[in-house]
Amino acid sequence: xxxxxxxxxxxxxxxxxxxxxxxxxxxxxxxxxxxxxxxxxxxxxxxxxxxxxxxxxxxxxxxxxxxxxxxxxxxxxxxxxxxxxxxxxxxxxxxxxxxxxxxxxxxxxxxxxxxxxxxxxxxxxxxxxxxxxxxxxxxxxxxxxxxxxxxxxxxxxxxxxxxxxxxxxxxxxxxxxxxxxxxxxxxxxxxxxxxxxxxxxxxxxxxxxxxxxxxxxxxxxxxxxxxxxxxxxxxxxxxxxxxxxxxxxxxxxxxxxxxxxxxxxxxxxxxxxxxxxxxxxxxxxxxxxxxxxxxxxxxxxxxxxxxxxxxxxxxxxxxxxxxxxxxxxxxxxxxxxxxxxxxxxxxxxxxxxxxxxxxxxxxxxxxxxxxxxxxxxxxxxxxxxxxxxxxxxxxxxxxxxxxxxx
Numbered sequence: 192x193x194x195x196x197x198x199x200x201x202x203x204x205x206x207x208x209x210x211x212x213x214x215x216x217x218x219x220x221x222x223x224x225x226x227x228x229x230x231x232x233x234x235x236x237x238x239x240x241x242x243x244x245x246x247x248x249x250x251x252x253x254x255x256x257x258x259x260x261x262x263x264x265x266x267x268x269x270x271x272x273x274x275x276x277x278x279x280x281x282x283x284x285x286x287x288x289x290x291x292x293x294x295x296x297x298x299x300x301x302x303x304x305x306x307x308x309x310x311x312x313x314x315x316x317x318x319x320x321x322x323x324x325x326x327x328x329x330x331x332x333x334x335x336x337x338x339x340x341x342x343x344x345x346x347x348x349x350x351x352x353x354x355x356x357x358x359x360x361x362x363x364x365x366x367x368x369x370x371x372x373x374x375x376x377x378x379x380x381x382x383x384x385x386x387x388x389x390x391x392x393x394x395x396x397x398x399x400x401x402x403x404x405x406x407x408x409x410x411x412x413x414x415x416x417x418x419x420x421x422x423x424x425x426x427x428x429x430x431x432x433x434x435x436x437x438x439x440x441x442x443x444x445x446x447x448x449x450x451x452x453x454x455x456x457x458x459x460x461x462x463x464x465x466x467x468x469x470x471x472x473x474x475x476x477x478x479x480x481x482x483x484x485x486x487x488x489x490x491x492x493x494x495x496x497x498x499x500x501x502x503x504x505x506x507x508x509x510x511x512x513x514x515x516x517x518x519x520x521x522x523x524x525x526x527x528x529x530x531x532x533x534x535x536x537x538x539x540x541x542x543x544x545x546x547x548x549x550x551x552x553x554x555x556x557x558x559x560x561x562x563x564x565x566x567x568x569x570x571x572x573x574x575x576x577x578x579x580x581x582x583x584x585x586x587x588x589x590x591x592x593x594x595x596x597x
Contacts, residue, residue, distance in 0.1 A: 200244035201287065204251060211291030213252040217244055221281025236279035241313045242270050245303035249289045253299065253321045266320045268298070273315040283307040289317070297322045332364075338372070356389065359408070373401070374420070377408035377433065386412045392419040392445030394463060400427075407433035407451070418443040425464050438475070456493060468503070470525060486571050488525065490518040499578045502542075503567050504535050513582045514543065531564060538565045543583050 206214035219236055226234040246267045254260040279285065286306040293300040297320050305313040328334055328346040337354035340346070344358050347366040352358070355372025361379040364370070368382045374389035382388065389404045391397060402421040405428055412418070416437045421428040425446025432451040440458040443449070449467045456475035461467070466484040473485065474493030485491060486503030495512045506518040517536050538561075542552045553572055556565060572579050 198243075199247070200240060201247050201251065205286075207252070207255060209256055211252070213248055213255075213289050215248045215251065215287045217285040217287060219279060219281055219283045219285060226281065234281055236283075238273070238275050238313065241275070241279060241305050242273060242315055242317075244285070244287055245289055245301075245305065245313075245315060246317055246319065248287045249299070249301045249303065249317055249319055252289060252291070252301075253319065257321075259323060262323045262326075264322055268318040268320050271316040271318070273313070275313045276311045277307065279305070279307050279312055283312075285312070292316070329366075341378075353389075355403075371420075373403035374406070375403065376406045379409045380406060381411045383411075383413045383416075383439075385414055386416045388412065388416070388418045390417070390419055392422050392463070394422050394445055396424060397422050397445070402427045402429075402445075404429045404431075406431045409433055410435045410437070412437050413441070414439040416441045416443075419445045421446045422463075432469075444481075450487070471501075472521065480577075483577055484571070484575070487567065488518060488522060490521050497580065499580045500571070500575045501580055503571050504564065505539070505580075507580055511582075512580055514580055515583075516543075531562075534562050535564050535568070538568055542568075542581060549579065549581060 200217055201215045202217050204213065204215050206212070221234065225237060225240060250265040253265055254263060257263045289301045289303045291299060292302050299319045299321055301317045301319065303315050303317055304311065326340050326342065326344045329348045331348045332346045332350040332352070334340070334346060334352045335354040338352045339357040341358055341360040341362070343361040345363045346352060347364050349366055350364045350368045351370070353371040355374065356370045357375045359376055359378040362376055364382045366384045368384065369387045371389040400423045402423070404418065404420045410431060410433065416439070418431070419429060422445050429443065429445060429447050431449045434451050435449060435453045437455045438457045441455045442460045444461055444463040446464045447461050450469035452470045453467050454472045456473055456477065458476045459473040460478045462479060462481035464482045465479050468485060468487040470488045471485045473491045474495065476494045477491050478496045479485065480498040483497055484500045485497070486501055486505065488504045489501045490506045491497055491501055491512070492506070492508030495508050496510055497507065497512050501507045502514065504518055504522060506515045507513065508515055517532065517539055519532060522532050538556055541556055545552055545555070547555065549572065553569055556569055561569065
């Protein structure tokens with residue numbers, strides 16, 4: 192791994208005027224890396240680096256005149272009217288002068304000039320953007336220097352952010368949150384007290400190999416949520432999408448893949464290698480066996496145990512879960528039309544009431560043109576590795592889809 196060395200083109204400050212002027216110096220020794228391959232036999236300092244030296248001098252003035260330089264971010268926006276009067280060669284002593292011309296909000300315009308051995312070498316007008324970082328890190332928090340915090344990140348009391356953690360803009364860590372890496376977190380995620388995210392997996396086969404956790408945007412991780420990184424066997428990563436809600440005490444094991452808009456009730460637990468598709472809902476204290484899948488828009492009831500795949504759009508409940516029918520209430524809340532729900536219900540009748548085995552029922556559904564939702568169900572069944580929960584709840588000797596109401 193290459194070590195990043197700061198590219199400094201200012202040796203010392205000769206004059207500082209808080210009113211808007213700074214004069215600095217730079218000795219061009221000839222040993223600088225930028226001379227290698229730049230006009231062999233007749234080395235010349237590149238003009239773009241003369242502009243960079245003036246930008247660094249202007250940045251020094253902005254930092255020195257700021258009340259909180261540790262939180263100031265300075266970026267070069269542009270150069271105007273650059274002119275080069277003479278080449279700068281090894282042995283030249285440069286005088287770098289910058290003067291503030293205009294400041295409007297966070298934009299600052301400087302007039303800069305470079306003199307080499309008393310002769311004017313270059314001049315330019317620089318436009319810089321200077322703004323204070325909005326990050327907030329509580330004094331009791333421990334943030335590794337190798338962690339990366341985006342703008343607007345808030346790290347509360349007694350949080351621990353380890354090396355290899357990348358937090359996107361607007362993330363909030365309330366208090367006592369532990370994040371370990373390698374973990375990449377998107378924008379506007381909220382971690383509530385005592386959440387532990389990105390820790391090594393609870394897998395006896397894990398031997399410390401490199402693995403990671405990837406999290407999307409706008410997720411909520413409530414109190415005591417635990418989410419673990421991946422393993423080599425599972426592809427090396429755990430992946431979580433966006434706009435998910437993880438209620439208190441939820442556990443997501445290694446190598447799980449979670450889509451978008453899923454809801455996990457309190458203490459819902461996923462074994463390793465589980466897939467949870469978009470808009471799925473897992474009730475409180477439910478458990479999902481390793482390598483199982485929860486289909487999109489499915490509802491797994493509270494305290495249920497899924498040891499096989501849960502069909503999309505279904506309502507599945509029970510200690511050894513049984514399918515109750517279509518998740519009609521959930522689909523209605525998400526804007527499914529009656530016609531769309533009716534097509535799903537007809538497909539479920541073929542799968543659950545036709546007295547055909549699963550393969551024959553799928554074959555029958557494939558005989559007629561299927562809409563997008565039915566095609567999703569058929570694709571889900573074809574791709575199943577552990578089998579699909581088709582065991583029905585029987586009531587008074589017959590299956591009753593009316594029990595599909597949550």
